[in-house]
Structure formats: structure tokens, C-alpha cells
Amino acid sequence: MSNDKHDDLTGFIINPTWIVPVIPKDIVLNNHSLVIRGDKILDLLPQAEAILKYPHWPVQKLPQHILIPGLINAHGHSAMSLLRGYADDLELMDWLNNHIWPIENALVDYDFVYDGTCLAIAEMISTGTTCVADSYFFPDAMARAYSDNGFRAQVSAPVIQFKNAWAESETDHIQKALATFDDFQHEPLINPAFAPHAPYTVSNKGFEQIRDEAERLDIPIHLHLHETAAEIELAIRETGIRPLQRIFELGLMSDKLQTVHMTQLNDQEIKIITDTQVHVAHCPDSNLKLASGFCPVSKLISSDVNVSVGTDSAASNNNLDMLSELRSAALLAKGVAKSALSVNAHQALAMGTINGAKMLGLEQHIGSLEVGKLADLAAVDLSAHNFQPIHNPLSQLIYSATGHQVTEVWINGQHLLQNKSQIKCLKLDIDRILANSQQWRNKIKP
Numbered sequence: 001m002s003n004d005k006h007d008d009l010t011g012f013i014i015n016p017t018w019i020v021p022v023i024p025k026d027i028v029l030n031n032h033s034l035v036i037r038g039d040k041i042l043d044l045l046p047q048a049e050a051i052l053k054y055p056h057w058p059v060q061k062l063p064q065h066i067l068i069p070g071l072i073n074a075h076g077h078s079a080m081s082l083l084r085g086y087a088d089d090l091e092l093m094d095w096l097n098n099h100i101w102p103i104e105n106a107l108v109d110y111d112f113v114y115d116g117t118c119l120a121i122a123e124m125i126s127t128g129t130t131c132v133a134d135s136y137f138f139p140d141a142m143a144r145a146y147s148d149n150g151f152r153a154q155v156s157a158p159v160i161q162f163k164n165a166w167a168e169s170e171t172d173h174i175q176k177a178l179a180t181f182d183d184f185q186h187e188p189l190i191n192p193a194f195a196p197h198a199p200y201t202v203s204n205k206g207f208e209q210i211r212d213e214a215e216r217l218d219i220p221i222h223l224h225l226h227e228t229a230a231e232i233e234l235a236i237r238e239t240g241i242r243p244l245q246r247i248f249e250l251g252l253m254s255d256k257l258q259t260v261h262m263t264q265l266n267d268q269e270i271k272i273i274t275d276t277q278v279h280v281a282h283c284p285d286s287n288l289k290l291a292s293g294f295c296p297v298s299k300l301i302s303s304d305v306n307v308s309v310g311t312d313s314a315a316s317n318n319n320l321d322m323l324s325e326l327r328s329a330a331l332l333a334k335g336v337a338k339s340a341l342s343v344n345a346h347q348a349l350a351m352g353t354i355n356g357a358k359m360l361g362l363e364q365h366i367g368s369l370e371v372g373k374l375a376d377l378a379a380v381d382l383s384a385h386n387f388q389p390i391h392n393p394l395s396q397l398i399y400s401a402t403g404h405q406v407t408e409v410w411i412n413g414q415h416l417l418q419n420k421s422q423i424k425c426l427k428l429d430i431d432r433i434l435a436n437s438q439q440w441r442n443k444i445k446p
């Protein structure tokens with residue numbers, strides 16, 4: 001079924017076996033209907049009532065499926081999907097200095113970013129992700145790719161001290177970021193943000209400029225922070241203080257700051273994060289792969305810090321599968337806290353949906369299946385033998401499923417993934433994306 005033909009009056013009904021609305025918390029609804037009209041959720045009610053209230057409306061039956069809010073990837077560098085598997089099994093600074101940054105300087109341009117972002121969009125849609133916080137060079141190419149394909153994104157323009165293919169200097173990055181925000185200000189699916197790369201690659205002056213511009217535009221700041229112990233040691237040697245303290249003293253800590261990784265946190269820093277309402281984007285697979293350390297997720301959650309989950313790039317993961325990432329987040333939280341009670345299945349799904357929406361400032365619009373919110377949805381098929389018997393569909397979703405079981409995805413009420421394999425984006429041609437990826441592979445490693 002396609003909703004392409006719906007008009008202002010008639011929508012469509014989705015009848016899965018289970019619905020997890022995320023809000024209200026901790027519930028799984030059986031045999032309910034989600035009713036969509038236009039780009040929004042119109043109703044959520046028992047299937048028997050929906051038949052009477054909306055007679056003749058088309059019905060999408062999803063037997064043995066669990067319907068959830070579209071997953072929100074809180075941290076990615078989508079274009080780096082073209083570097084998936086390019087440099088693995090290396091420590092962070094070796095990986096960055098000797099492999100990733102040299103190849104980026106040699107090859108990255110507008111086309112690389114557009115093609116890489118399209119490759120990532122195909123993977124995200126096919127695994128149930130409907131929104132991503134993405135940061136990379138050429139954010140104009142990123143924004144164009146998301147807009148062309150009907151995909152929701154926070155497009156975070158990078159700021160970094162050194163010259164690269166996109167910009168000459170810190171100030172040049174900021175000027176180019178502002179121009180990009182202007183160009184895409186009327187795109188409803190694109191939300192702008194600044195992404196100063198990290199404390200070790202941005203000056204105090206750069207952070208102050210970003211702080212002032214972000215305040216003026218009322219947009220978020222997305223920052224890698226306390227990713228490794230080495231980052232802390234370097235900062236103490238060079239500045240005498242830990243990076244988080246420096247960011248605090250520069251006046252950047254607020255509910256507009258999105259911090260990524262946060263594997264090195266003492267109790268005093270957790271108090272600062274709590275008091276200033278800073279958000280944390282936790283990237284468990286990337287932290288494990290680069291041996292960066294462990295984010296104290298349970299401690300943060302018990303302090304009421306908003307923790308969301310991101311994949312980081314496919315070059316340090318090596319996939320963008322949010323269901324796998326939520327499983328890692330739940331398991332790692334239990335291991336780090338030495339408590340099997342840490343991050344249960346409901347909390348894990350909240351981290352991948354409503355918590356991501358809160359971080360992006362979009363919690364009034366996405367992140368849960370509530371009447372009036374935008375229809376960003378994913379349906380996961382639990383009919384296969386490896387999910388049986390289904391004692392608890394949410395446990396099966398978090399602990400047994402991967403993105404491969406996602407069969408349907410809607411963004412803004414548009415049915416973008418149908419029957420698992422048909423990606424119905426406006427401009428996305430999967431054969432062309434694959435051919436472009438192969439061309440880039442040949443350029444990256446001739």
C-alpha cells in the first residue's frame with residue numbers, strides 16, 4: 001500500500017500486532033491501530049474501534065510486526081560510509097591522523113559527501129532509522145542529499161582549526177556554515193547545528209564565535225567530548241584543565257549542547273552536566289571498536305541526564321544499524337554498572353527514540369507515537385523462528401532483532417520502505433548509489 005494518494009480528508013490505518021508508543025512509558029499495546037493523515041498521527045486506538053471510526057480507510061496489515069517510533073541516530077558522519085572498512089583495528093589518534101584525515105584531505109569534495117550520504121540514507125531507511133544528527137564537511141551536500149530523499153536530519157556544520165577541502169580556517173568554517181544554514185532554512189526536514197569537532201581541534205576563539213552565533217540563531221552545538229583518556233591527558237598537559245571544564249568556562253554548557261562519547265567523567269563533571277542540562281550521545285559500538293572507554297550510562301540516567309544513542313560513522317562501527325546499537329547500549333550499560341537492572345529494553349528503545357528527539361529539540365514533533373506528532377515510524381517483523389516464542393515482543397526487539405527485520409518505514413507520513421526491500425525515496429536510485437560507491441572505492445584504493 002502506498003499513501004501517495006491520500007488527500008486532506010482521508011488517511012490510512014496501520015494494524016500491527018504490537019505497538020510501542022514509547023510515551024506513555026513502559027507499555028506495549030496489543031491489536032491497536034495507528035491512524036495516519038497527511039504527515040501526522042491522527043489516532044491510536046483498539047483495532048475493533050478503528051474499523052468503526054474510520055470505515056473505508058485503507059488498512060496496512062502487519063501481522064507479527066511490532067510498530068515503533070522511527071529510530072533517531074544521535075551521532076553520525078554519514079558520508080564516511082564510503083570509508084567503511086578502510087582503516088580498522090587502530091587506536092583513535094592513529095586512525096584519525098594517519099588514515100582518515102589524509103584520505104579525507106585527498107578525496108573529500110561535494111560529490112563524495114552527496115554520494116556517501118545517499119549510501120548512508122539507504123542503510124538507515126532499510127534498518128528503521130528516520131532521523132540522524134549528522135556532521136561532516138560540505139554540509140550543503142549533506143543537506144541536499146537528505147532533502148532530495150525525504151529524510152529528516154540535523155545537519156551539523158563542522159568547525160575545525162586546520163585547512164581542508166571545504167574550508168580554509170576556523171572562521172571560514174563558521175562563515176560557510178552560516179551560508180549553508182541560510183540556503184536550507186526553508187527545508188522542513190533539515191535542522192541546522194554547529195559541530196565544533198573536539199576540544200583538541202578548536203581554539204577558544206573558535207568556541208566563543210560558535211557560542212555567540214548558535215545563541216543568535218537559537219540552534220544546537222554538537223561536540224565530540226571526553227572521547228578517550230588520551231584526550232584528557234593531552235588537555236591537562238596543554239591547558240592545565242580537563243576539556244569539559246574548558247568548555248564550561250567558555251560558556252557552552254547548556255541544554256543546547258549535544259556532547260558525544262563522554263567516556264571519561266568524574267562525579268563533579270556529571271554534576272555539571274546535570275545542572276546545565278547538557279545532552280549525551282552515547283556511541284557504544286564505536287567506543288568499543290576504538291577502545292575509547294566506557295560511558296557511565298547508568299550513572300548519567302540516574303542523575304536525570306538525557307542520554308541518546310548514535311552509531312558514529314560506518315568507518316568506526318561498521319554499520320548504521322540502530323537496533324544493534326541499542327542492544328550494545330543495553331548490554332554495555334549492564335556491564336559497566338555491574339547491574340543487570342541497568343538500561344532495560346524500554347529504556348533502550350527510549351534512548352533510540354524520544355531521548356534522541358529531546359537532544360535535537362524535536363521532542364514535540366517526533367520520538368514517540370502520540371496523536372498530533374509527525375508520522376515517523378518503523379515496523380519490525382518478528383515472525384521468524386529466531387524470535388519464537390514471543391513472551392515479550394519488546395525484549396525480542398531489543399535483544400534479538402537487528403535492522404534486517406525492519407520491513408516498513410514512514411517519514412512524515414511518506415512510506416519510504418515497503419516490504420523490506422523497496423526503498424521509495426524521491427530521488428534515491430539504489431543501483432546508482434551502489435555504482436557510485438564502487439567508483440569511490442576505486443578512487444580511495446586504486
Ligand SMILES: [Zn+2]
Pocket residue numbers: 075076077224260312313
Ligand atoms: Zn563522531
